[in-house]
Amino acid sequence: MDDETSADEVQAGRRAFLTCFGSALAGGAVAATATALLPGPARAAAGGAPSPAIPDYDWKQHQWAFGVDARKCIGCLRCVEACKAENEVALDAHHFRTWVERYVYVEGEDAPRIDSQADPVNIAASGSEQHYRFANRYQDQKVERAFFVPKLCNHCTHPACVQVCPTGATFKTDDGVVLIDHTYCIGCQYCVQACPYGARFFNVEKKVTEKCTWCYHRITKGLLPACVEVCPTGARIFGDRRDKQSPISRFLAENRVDVLKPETGNAPNVFYVGIDKDVR
Amino acid sequence: MHPEFSAAPYIGYVYPNETVFPWGVLIVAYPYLTGLVAGAFTVSSLYQVFGLQRLRPVAHFALLTSLCCMIFVPTPLLLHLGHPERAFNAVFTPHWSSAMAMFGYFAGFYVLLLMVETWFVFRPYIVQQAQQRKDLLGRYYRLLSLGSYDLSEDALRVDRKWILALAIIGIPAAHGLHGYVGFLFGSLKSREWWSSDLMPVIFLFSAIISGVSLLTVLYVLSCKLRRIAVDVDCVKGLGYTVWGFLMFTLLLEGVEFGSLVYKGKEGIDMIMVFVTTRLVIPFFVLQIGVGAVTPILILSYMFWRGTAGRALVAGVTTSAALILLNVIMMRFNVVIGGQEISKTGVGLLSYPWVFLGREGVFAAASVLAAPMLLLLVMIRLLPPWHDPVNTPAH
Amino acid sequence: MPRHIRRLLLVLIGLGLVAVAVRNLVVDRSFYEYGHYRGNAVAEIARDKPKFQGTAYCQSCHAAEYDTWAHGLHYSPDTARIVKCEVCHGPGGGRDPGQNYLHAATGPVHPGNLKLAVPADTTALCTVCHEQIVGRPAEQRQIVSGEHAGGQQCSLCHDAHAPLRFKGALAAAAAGGNPAAGQRKTAACAPCHGPTGVSAAGLIGPTLAGQNRAYLAAALAAYRSGARKNPIMLGVASVLSNSDIEDIAAFFASQKCAAGPGGAAQLAAARAAGAAMCASCHGANGVPTGAAWPSLLGQSTDYLQGALRSYAGGDRSHVVMSAIAKSLDDAGTAKVAAYYGGAACK
Structure with missing residues (x-):
């Protein structure tokens, strides 16, 4: 302490300072010391962390991947409705974990006409935002070729969404799935912006971001994702790349596949057969 | 059915999920506010660091403006978040690859810096008030003084060194804060309109002009209100x-x-x-x-x-x-x-324009108006017009 | 160092310590366990209950339906076309938020209240996959529902579990018969119907070539029993066994009687002739839109007019045709018969 005369004002100021900040300082110091003694957040062990506590499942044994054979898709949209039922996705035409696009090349036009089940015309055809079916459009045009393309989260190897998440609420698991921790997401929607594929959306009820999980609660129990389960034509293929006999391994071995927007460097893990340059 | 979102009309083909805009006008207010902070701080630094004597009448006012705006910078973000109560997740477990994770630290550091610099600049006034006033406000000033009324030449010389140091650190901090906002947009490869290396620089320069302009308008306005001649x-x-x-x-x-x-x-x-x-x-x-x-x-x-x-x-x-x-x-x-x-x-x-609600135009307008109201209070607590006791360092 | 600086630093350090303490208390213990996220989140997400249960779950109670399905076209593993139970019936183990699968009379949960979600409107359900729309690959079986069955429920003729297993008239059509054997038994037919069943000018019998097999078989059986009254046909049919009838029907059904081009112009012509209601089943050019209905190709105006009069008068009886024939006056009957009478074999 400086050896100066202590005026009353100084004393009063010191009291105010000591009572307010002194206690905070002391409290903070005690708390910091105390919490430092607690076991801190776990760090991945050098020998590799164990698998999360999922019954009868070791994520080190699996590397999941998804295939889409667009040549087989009939645009029935059973996948879209099944996904909404399985994952309790909002029942409107603006929130989808998976969706189906239709590309129609009309004679004499350079660019395809594209619509999805969310298009107002198709919603009008189904009569409700809760049911989906493609309207029989383009009957009057001369159509050169047309096809459907199912879309979903690409579960990228270098996911832009995970890169931009400020908290670590979205992450890539060891078995190759990009998940969202709904109890940790702050709802900033930066990931929605960052996803080049439009796969993410904001859940207005839970106030967090939502997207396809490849039905992680199903695949860890040995089941197929709901959309694959209900696809009546085998246009959706799912499996484990570690298993050489799995549908996806065979699909990748037998086909030359494309991924969407490879130039973004995200390295998607949904592989397409039978798409076209205009599919992005 | 949830009425809480408004779907955007579109032409051509858009992904189904895109029809709900993730970011609305609140996120327009956010870079605008940070820009004002950086700009106003630039004016204050031009005086404090570079000794532009011309700007002396607004130097301290600039500092207060910067502080008032900075205090409200997090509000548009908090209003926008789905879970504002979890906002600190980004600070407690910052994901460093995210441009946004930096925000908490940048903003926290910068608010502290502004507060400390303001404290140093106004310390003579605080001490003077702490000694004179006996009312409730006096207690406030005494608390602010941290119990030290030392206004000796030695102490003031140390203060001036601190102010200079803080002003110097503040320049990269303020501009870093705002350049980072530009990076937040420019780093997104998913959007062609944003994905640009120039984005941080553009944001920075537009920030400076907005801050200087705000200060000009506020200064002229304040002179009219106080019925004194404009310098x-x-x-x-x-x-x-x-x-x-x-x-x-x-x-x-x-x-x-x-x-x-x-x-x-x-x-x-x-x-x-x-x-x-x-x-x-x-x-x-x-x-x-x-x-x-x-x-x-x-x-x-x-x-x-x-x-x-x-x-x-x-x-x-x-x-x-x-x-x-x-x-x-x-x-x-x-x-x-x-x-x-x-x-x-x-x-x-x-x-789709939204006016009411948490992310509407009125919320955004309130967020922009709030710092001005705070500034009205601040200039009464810490009058920046007082002929400063401190003179610039050189 | 002046005292106010010391105190300022103390305040800042105090704030820092509080921040560190709060952080240590708040951050989940499993954070960073596997990476930059809450490790426990993975198992929490995996814990959700699946709603779609798979075919084995359904089979455990509905073995008969499962068996039908497993032998039908909706189970074609060779082409990876497998329409599982829950595609049409909805998730077996969960809510059905959009009520996409529920029959109005059944409960919302299965098997909680032991009620199966049965699609009520099969025309709406089946056309989700089978309506012909732009973009659908050619391999997919597609119909134009306006021309296929006149808006009747698909389940009227098809067993949805095995769609090529037919009900009603279609079941007979699918039954069989040997066309080669049938040809040897047609000596009595040729004088009136022509050797291949194409009724050339001057022959009194209607055209049989390309006619719907089930219709032919049913007609012969009706003549034999006297349900349809025709003295010549009664004589011919009375000597035929059931297998003879099947074989003969199969032979004539396999013969060619091709139609002229159909299409929009034809449909307009049918409308103009007052035959719009006929076209939804018999086609605008006389080729039936579904396997359940007879072909009108190559029939004479006289024959058609007679047939309509029989339906109207009660000599012949059919739930749909009798009503239609009665609704036509003499001029209308003549006009319709004349229209289809012009549809000769090509």
Whole structure:
């Protein structure tokens, strides 16, 4: 302490300072010391962390991947409705974990006409935002070729969404799935912006971001994702790349596949057969 | 059915989930506020660090303006978050690869820096009030003084060193804070309209002009309210500052837009449709024409003709007000415009205007008005007009 | 160092310590366990209950339906076309938020209240996959529902579990018969119907070539029993066994009687002739839109007019045709018969 005369004002100021900040300082110091003694957040062990506590499942044994054979898709949209039922996705035409696009090349036009089940015309055809079916459009045009393309989260190897998440609420698991921790997401929607594929959306009820999980609660129990389960034509293929006999391994071995927007460097893990340059 | 979102109408093809805009006008207010912070701090530093004596009348006022705006910078973000109560997750477990994770630290550090610098600058006044006042406010000043009334020449010399140091650190901090906001948008490869290396620099320069302009308008306004003469020399200094930075900003924006068009990457067709239809009024007319070219012409004319006195004050103030419009339109055209161009590259959305609610226009307007109200209180608690006891370091 | 600086630093350090303490208390213990996220989140997400249960779950109670399905076209593993139970019936183990699968009369949960979600409107359900729309690959079986069955429920003729297993008239059509054997038994037919069943000018019998097999078989059986009254046909049919009838029907059904081009112009012509209601089943050019209905190709105006009069008068009886024939006046009957009478074999 400086050896100066202590005026009353100084004393009063010191009291105010000591009572307010002194206690905070002391409290903070005690708390910091105390919490430092607690076991801190776990760090991945050098020998590799164990698998999360999922019954009868070791994520080190699996590397999941998804295939889409667009040549087989009939645009029935059973996948879209099944996904909404399985994952309790909002029942409107603006929130989808998976969706189906239709590309129609009309004679004499350079660019395809594209619509999805969310298009107002198709919603009008189904009569409700809760049911989906493609309207029989383009009957009057001369159509050169047309096809459907199912879309979903690409579960990228270098996911832009995970890169931009400020908290670590979205992450890539060891078995190759990009998940969202709904109890940790702050709802900033930066990931929605960052996803080049439009796969993410904001859940207005839970106030967090939502997207396809490849039905992680199903695949860890040995089941197929709901959309694959209900696809009546085998246009959706799912499996484990570690298993050489799995549908996806065979699909990748037998086909030359494309991924969407490879130039973004995200390295998607949904592989397409039978798409076209205009599919992005 | 949830009425809490409004779906955007569109043309062409857009991904189904894109019809709900992730970011609305609140996120327009956010970079606007940080810009004002950085700009106002620049003025204060021009005086504190670079010794621009002309700016002395507004130097401390600039610091207070910067602080008031900075305090409200997190509010648009918190209002926007789905779970504001979890906001600290980004600070407790910052994901460093995310541009946004830096925000908590940048903002926290900068608020502290501003507070400490303000404290040093106003310490003589605080001590004086702590000693004189016996009322409740006196207690407040005594608390602020941290119980030390040392105003000796030695102590003030140390204070001046701190102020200089903080002002110097503050320059990269303020500009880093705002450059980072530009990076937040520029680093997103998913959006052609945002994905640009120039984005941080553009944000920075537009930030500076917005802060200087705000200060000009507020200063002239405060002189009218306090019925004192406007320091024409100071206004001229502010005018010069904003003039130089404005030309550079316009140049950068031109380069960015030009290179986007010239490169003509995939999706440029849709961008050109966007630019030539929906962007004509907000971008070419309001942002460029009214907001940038007009003030440049006014300022250039006045400086060329050597206009002085009331005419100069009126001209600079008008220009400043136009520049404030320019910058808010620039923020709008970036934040909203970027989302209006679909990620499919073959579709355009129209932002559905929302007025009420947490993310509506009124919320955004309140967020922008709040720092001004706080400033009204602050200039009563810490009057920046007092002839400063501190003189600049050199 | 002046005292106020010391105190300022103390305040800042205090704030820092509080921040560190709060952080240590708040951050989940499993954070960073596997990476930059809450490790426990993975198992929490995996814990959700699946709603779609798979075919084995359904089979455990509905073995008969499962068996039908497993032998039908909706189970074609060779082409990876497998329409599982829950595609049409909805998730077996969970809510059905959109009520996409529920029959109005059944409960919302299965098997909680032991009610199966049965699609009520099969025309709406089946056309989700089978309506002909732009974009659907050619391999997919597609119909134009306006021309296929006149808006009747698909389940009227098809067993949805095995769609090529037919009900009603279609079941007979699918039954069989040997066309080669049938040809040897047609000596009695040729004088009136022509050797291949194409009724050339001057022959009194209607055209049989390309006629719907089930219709032919049913007609012969009706003549034999006297349900349809025709003295010549009664004589011919009375000597035929059931297998003879099947074989003869199969032979004539396999013969060619091709139609002229159909299409929009034809449909307009049918409308003009007052035959719009006929076209939804018999086609605008006389080729039936579904396997359940007879072909009108190559029939004479006289024959058709007679047939309509029989339906109207009660000599012949059919739930749909009797009603239609009664609704036509003499002029209308003549006009319709004349229209289809012009549809000769090509």
